[in-house]
Amino acid sequence: MAEAADTNSKSGDNRPALALHVPEPRSRPGDPVNFNDVDIGEPGAQPRPDESAKPEDMKDLAYGLVRVLGDDDKAHGPWDPKLDPETLRTMLGHMAMVRAFDERMFRGQRQGKTSFYMKCTGEEATSVAASMALASDDMVFPSYRQQGILIARGYPLIEMINQIYSNKGDKLKGRQLPIMYSSREHSFFSISGNLATQTPQAVGWAMASAIKGDSRIAATWVGEGSTAEGDFHSACTFATVYNAPVILNVINNQWAISSFSGFAGSERTTFAARALGYGLAGLRVDGNDALACYAAQRWAANRARANQGPTLIEYFTYRAEGHSTSDDPSGYRSAQEREEWPLGDPVMRLKKHLIAIGEWDEDRQAAMDQRCAEEVKAVTKEAEKNGILGHGLHHPFHTMFEDVFEELPWHLEEQAAQATRERETKWPDKHPKDGAGK
Amino acid sequence: MNAQTETTKPQADETEERRINMIEAINEALDIMLERDDDVIVMGEDVGYFGGVFRCTAGLQEKHGKTRVFDTPISECGIIGVAVGMGAYGLRPVPEIQFADYIYPGLDQLISEAARLRYRSATEYIAPMTVRSPFGGGIFGGQTHSQSPESIFTHVAGLKTVIPATPHDAKGLLISCIEDNDPVIFFEPKRIYNGPFSGYYDKPVEPWKKHKDAAVPEGYYKIPLGKARTVTEGEALTVLTYGTMVHVAEAVCREKGVDAEILDLRTLVPLDIEAIEESVKKTGRCLIVHEATRTSGFGAELSALVTERCFYHLEAPVERVTGFDTPYPHSLEWAYFPGPVRIGEALDTILKD
Numbered sequence: 001m002a003e004a005a006d007t008n009s010k011s012g013d014n015r016p017a018l019a020l021h022v023p024e025p026r027s028r029p030g031d032p033v034n035f036n037d038v039d040i041g042e043p044g045a046q047p048r049p050d051e052s053a054k055p056e057d058m059k060d061l062a063y064g065l066v067r068v069l070g071d072d073d074k075a076h077g078p079w080d081p082k083l084d085p086e087t088l089r090t091m092l093g094h095m096a097m098v099r100a101f102d103e104r105m106f107r108g109q110r111q112g113k114t115s116f117y118m119k120c121t122g123e124e125a126t127s128v129a130a131s132m133a134l135a136s137d138d139m140v141f142p143s144y145r146q147q148g149i150l151i152a153r154g155y156p157l158i159e160m161i162n163q164i165y166s167n168k169g170d171k172l173k174g175r176q177l178p179i180m181y182s183s184r185e186h187s188f189f190s191i192s193g194n195l196a197t198q199t200p201q202a203v204g205w206a207m208a209s210a211i212k213g214d215s216r217i218a219a220t221w222v223g224e225g226s227t228a229e230g231d232f233h234s235a236c237t238f239a240t241v242y243n244a245p246v247i248l249n250v251i252n253n254q255w256a257i258s259s260f261s262g263f264a265g266s267e268r269t270t271f272a273a274r275a276l277g278y279g280l281a282g283l284r285v286d287g288n289d290a291l292a293c294y295a296a297q298r299w300a301a302n303r304a305r306a307n308q309g310p311t312l313i314e315y316f317t318y319r320a321e322g323h324s325t326s327d328d329p330s331g332y333r334s335a336q337e338r339e340e341w342p343l344g345d346p347v348m349r350l351k352k353h354l355i356a357i358g359e360w361d362e363d364r365q366a367a368m369d370q371r372c373a374e375e376v377k378a379v380t381k382e383a384e385k386n387g388i389l390g391h392g393l394h395h396p397f398h399t400m401f402e403d404v405f406e407e408l409p410w411h412l413e414e415q416a417a418q419a420t421r422e423r424e425t426k427w428p429d430k431h432p433k434d435g436a437g438k
Numbered sequence: 439m440n441a442q443t444e445t446t447k448p449q450a451d452e453t454e455e456r457r458i459n460m461i462e463a464i465n466e467a468l469d470i471m472l473e474r475d476d477d478v479i480v481m482g483e484d485v486g487y488f489g490g491v492f493r494c495t496a497g498l499q500e501k502h503g504k505t506r507v508f509d510t511p512i513s514e515c516g517i518i519g520v521a522v523g524m525g526a527y528g529l530r531p532v533p534e535i536q537f538a539d540y541i542y543p544g545l546d547q548l549i550s551e552a553a554r555l556r557y558r559s560a561t562e563y564i565a566p567m568t569v570r571s572p573f574g575g576g577i578f579g580g581q582t583h584s585q586s587p588e589s590i591f592t593h594v595a596g597l598k599t600v601i602p603a604t605p606h607d608a609k610g611l612l613i614s615c616i617e618d619n620d621p622v623i624f625f626e627p628k629r630i631y632n633g634p635f636s637g638y639y640d641k642p643v644e645p646w647k648k649h650k651d652a653a654v655p656e657g658y659y660k661i662p663l664g665k666a667r668t669v670t671e672g673e674a675l676t677v678l679t680y681g682t683m684v685h686v687a688e689a690v691c692r693e694k695g696v697d698a699e700i701l702d703l704r705t706l707v708p709l710d711i712e713a714i715e716e717s718v719k720k721t722g723r724c725l726i727v728h729e730a731t732r733t734s735g736f737g738a739e740l741s742a743l744v745t746e747r748c749f750y751h752l753e754a755p756v757e758r759v760t761g762f763d764t765p766y767p768h769s770l771e772w773a774y775f776p777g778p779v780r781i782g783e784a785l786d787t788i789l790k791d
Contacts, residue, residue: 141523172560182559189526190559194550200516201551204523204531211479211505211529218523230543234516241511403557404596406564406619409664409708 023262027334035342040286040316043070044077048295051303055281062272062282065316068291069349073356081133081295085359091132091290092354093368094152095124095347100372101147101157104380105164109178109325113388114164116178120145122288122320122338125346126251127221128152129290130315133297134219139209141189141202141220144179145251149221153186157376161383166394169386173395173403195226199235199248206246206304207238217304219247219297224271224314225256228264236278236312245304247297248280248312251287253319258332275312287317288343290350316343397423457652459645460631463605464494464570467612468532470658472502475530478616480507482517482534482570491536492572492631518544518569522551525565525621532616538573538625539582545590552621553596568615572628573601574682574729575761576635576775580768586681586730586761591623592706592739598622599706600663603630603684604651607704610661618663627681637686637777666710668717669700675723675788678703678714678740683727683776690781696789698725706736714740715747722753723788727781732760754791757784 027033046066049058068075075082083091102119109117120127127148131140140149150160162169164178172182182190189198189205202220209216222232227250239246250271254261264271275282281303285296293315300311318341322329354360387394401408401416408416458466471478480495480502486509489496499507510517514535521531535541541548552565575584591599598620602608608626615622629635633645646652669688674697677687684702691698699717703710718724724744726737737758744756759776767774 139527172558175560176558180558182562184559184562190555190563192551192554192558194546197519197522197547197551200519200547201523201526203516204520204525205527206523207520208479208524208527208529211524212527230515231519231546234511234513234519237511237513238516238520403561405598405708406556410711411708 023260023267025260025262025333027337029330029332029334031334033334033336033340035340038342039065040342041065041067043067044079046077046079048078048299051299051306052308053281055276055279058281059276062276062284063270065284065286066292066296067286067289068295069289069353073349073352075291075353079292079295081291081298083291083294085354085357087132088350088354089360091129091294092347092350092360094128094132094148095290095350096368097151097372097376098124098128098148099347100369100376101151101160104373104376105161106325108164108380113384114166114178115389116325117164118144118179118324119321120147122345123251123253123317124148125290125293125350126249126287126315126317129293130219130249130297133294134301135216137187138216138301139187139189139202139205139218141198141205141218142191143195143198143221143223143226143251144191145223146221147179147181150181150183150186150188153188155181155183155186155188157379158383159183161380162386165383165386165388167383167387167389168395169383170395173399196222196229196231198222199232200238202248203235203238203244203246206244206310207242210242210245215305217245217247217301219249221249221251223256224250224252224254224261224264224266225259227271227274236274236280239310240278240280243307243309245307246310247300247304248310249297250312250314251317252314253287253317255319255323255329255333257323257327260333270314272312272314278312281309281311282314283311284314284316286343287315288346288349290346291353317346318343320345456654456656457647457649458605458654459633459647459652460602460605460608460626461493463609463654464612464626465496465498466654466656467609467616468495468498469501471532471613471616472498472506474658477528477530478506479524479529479531480534481510481521481531483510483512483536485509485534490534492628494570494626495534514540514542514544515547518547518552521567521569522547522555522565525552525567526555526563530616531567533567533569535569535571537583538571538587539585541569541571541587548591548597548621548623549594553594556620557596564619565621566619568612568618568622568624570612570624570626572631573625574627574629575766575771576629576639576682576729578768578771579766581765584766586728588623588625588706589730589734589736589739592736596621597707598663599625600704601625601627601680601706602704603627603681603702604649605646605654606651607661607667607702609654610659611663611704613658614660614663617660622663625681629682630685634685635682636689637775637781638689639772639775639777661704663705664708664710665704666713667702667704668713669702670698672697672699673721674698675725675785676701676714676717676721677725677727678744679727680704680706681729683729686777687727687781690778690785693778694782694785696785709743711743711747714744718744718748719751722751724748724752724756725781725784725788726756726758727760727776729761729776731763732758733763735760754788757788759784
């Protein structure tokens with residue numbers, strides 16, 4: 001017989017004291033690092049179910065790790081996407097370009113050419129390889145760390161740099177913080193500073209595509225930290241309720257600024273496993289394995305395209321650099337983590353794979369890296385002709401008031417006139433035409 | 439009256455006598471827009487099969503199909519969030535939030551996303567959505583079925599806020615909102631869904647069928663956003679109001695024999711500043727009436743604008759009659775509601791010299 005609940009005794013009467021659990025990462029600055037508890041499984045060990053598989057029949061895939069590239073640098077198992085060498089070289093080239101671009105822009109921020117930058121070092125495969133598995137007109141709703149999608153989709157580097165510099169060439173007219181890109185032409189949704197808001201939006205876009213009987217799908221990217229936002233729950237719920245043709249990509253890079261993934265709930269489950277509760281297909285993937293990233297995204301895209309429903313993919317990776325130019329990770333995590341990270345570096349792993357299959361060599365790699373660095377440098381010089389942040393070559397004052405609404409209402413007309421008068425008083429000799437309005 | 443002439447006139451014989459209530463008018467506007475534009479989508483909690491808890495979407499799913507009019511999970515963040523995504527695709531979603539009191543979980547999507555999308559993407563993406571939501575008190579709705587949160591939205595750059603006070607306006611304004619390419623908050627004063635409310639809660643309520651503003655043309659017509667409606671012309675003072683309070687103010691002025699010029703603002707953003715200035719400069723006195731709480735309410739903005747722009751024409755301080763700065767109470771509803779006694783006092787104060 002069950003013991004009756006003791007509803008009469010008061011707190012303090014012989015009951016054990018409760019204890020709050022506050023998660024703590026495995027290492028702090030100065031600590032040695034040990035990733036032995038991280039189970040990364042074996043490359044090629046995970047089965048690849050049919051794209052129409054029921055979520056409940058693929059539970060293991062939400063807890064394991066889909067890996068293709070092994071320590072021998074060869075591709076293994078059913079998830080090998082069997083890409084031709086030319087595609088692999090293109091993929092490697094995009095990833096190398098992302099890295100070169102990040103290096104240059106980070107330096108640009110330190111030189112005072114812009115206010116802010118965010119690298120994606122170590123996570124290049126999760127955007128480059130994943131987006132290469134989508135059609136170019138599939139709509140992507142990224143967070144701020146998927147510059148690889150723009151580069152893989154051929155967005156001009158100069159547009160990216162103009163935006164980062166907020167100069168007169170910036171097609172967002174200097175309104176947005178650096179790296180908050182937007183390109184409708186590249187089916188790349190406007191990036192917002194507010195975390196996870198893009199996830200229900202991606203679901204809504206996918207629902208719209210389904211309502212119209214279109215064939216395009218949507219994909220969204222969100223960090224593991226942001227999965228704690230309510231929007232992510234809404235996105236998963238709406239995705240499953242309407243069987244929306246959408247892919248929910250969670251980039252688990254272990255860190256949300258200074259908070260380790262335990263604060264998003266990683267201590268007791270995986271992020272892919274959250275899919276199961278919603279009835280979504282869930283895949284957990286080696287995020288530093290470009291082939292696995294590509295294969296998982298292709299699987300989910302095929303599934304969505306066939307009206308088989310949405311997929312949640314967790315990319316297990318590591319944020320190798322600081323959160324942003326405003327962040328110093330040595331204040332909260334061990335410097336050794338990056339070296340000890342068991343899944344290595346995505347660019348190096350793909351490079352070694354191409355070498356291992358006889359389709360690449362170190363000389364060509366070195367030449368490519370140099371080409372990337374030179375191209376970014378040349379484009380940077382070109383962009384600087386349009387100005388850098390704070391050097392006056394910005395958009396006319398009147399543009400500040402445009403596009404709040406489709407048409408300028410009277411109160412914004414009045415405020416625009418006020419701003420123009422103010423400019424003329426502050427800088428009577430500078431740019432006499434600037435800000436004169438349209 | 440100037441604004442009235444800008445509306446499309448009903449076609450002569452077919453509609454002059456037809457009177458419907460505000461619910462029917464809203465239903466007609468949605469029906470017409472679903473018919474005219476394949477990109478219009480109506481969604482929200484209970485709006486599909488059931489037809490909405492206030493019947494505003496009754497029959498629409500059956501007529502237009504489940505992919506045009508559908509029920510959603512109980513998630514205001516999700517409803518607004520997916521609507522933003524649908525707008526980015528090219529649809530024209532009309533999401534419903536069941537009560538304005540429950541719009542707050544969707545605020546981040548409205549304020550950070552819908553309102554700013556055009557601006558932050560330099561017109562690459564827009565959010566041409568109309569969020570419909572019943573608002574306002576006077577129905578014993580207590581704390582969470584009575585609120586008037588319009589000033590939260592009027593404070594956000596990039597949002598338009600529209601509030602009808604008659605069936606005729608509800609239909610014409612809603613059609614304009616749906617066709618507008620900016621995100622619009624369309625607050626429906628649920629106290630006057632079925633009939634105008636005088637504020638004299640102890641008197642029987644007159645149904646819309648007996649009111650001239652319930653003459654609603656069949657078919658498509660628009661009332662432009664940003665244009666106030668002159669409810670009554672007068673010389674003694676200008677009353678600036680909207681929603682349920684239009685009818686309360688009108689009843690009190692009639693009761694007291696005050697020659698008031700009552701402006702139903704209809705759109706709070708963008709505001710019809712010309713109509714306001716013209717009227718206040720003529721009358722020299724101004725009373726502002728709204729149900730929402732006082733501090734930082736929209737009345738404060740109206741008062742500031744009138745003071746800034748009509749200062750030398752004013753013969754008395756601008757008065758505000760508003761809800762008190764408390765949560766909306768249940769049992770003390772008629773002590774809270776800015777009804778005839780408080781409006782009467784304010785009229786006396788403004789007109790005393």
